[in-house]
Amino acid sequence: MKGSRSKTDSRTNDAKLKRKGAGAGTKASRKTAKDPNKPKRPASAFFIFMEDFRKQYKEAHPNNKSIAAVGKAGGDKWNHLLA
Numbered sequence: 001m002k003g004s005r006s007k008t009d010s011r012t013n014d015a016k017l018k019r020k021g022a023g024a025g026t027k028a029s030r031k032t033a034k035d036p037n038k039p040k041r042p043a044s045a046f047f048i049f050m051e052d053f054r055k056q057y058k059e060a061h062p063n064n065k066s067i068a069a070v071g072k073a074g075g076d077k078w079n080h081l082l083a
Contacts, residue, residue, distance in 0.1 A: 049081075050074050 043051075053074045057064070064070065 046078060049078055053077065 050071075054070055057070050057073060061069075
């Protein structure tokens, strides 16, 4: 019997659907509210590096308007620092 389901498969699927449907509205109420005063995580080393690199790149290339070019150049320099 190719492609047919047994009776036990349909029973287990029905049981799963009943469990899902019963708790559908309660999941949101179980979440705790986010604290707006929680401090942010510190910046990674790459973000600190890019902050300085952007300034240097803009001084060297004042006519560049492409954000992607700055990011690509910064990523290349970062990879050469690690290598």
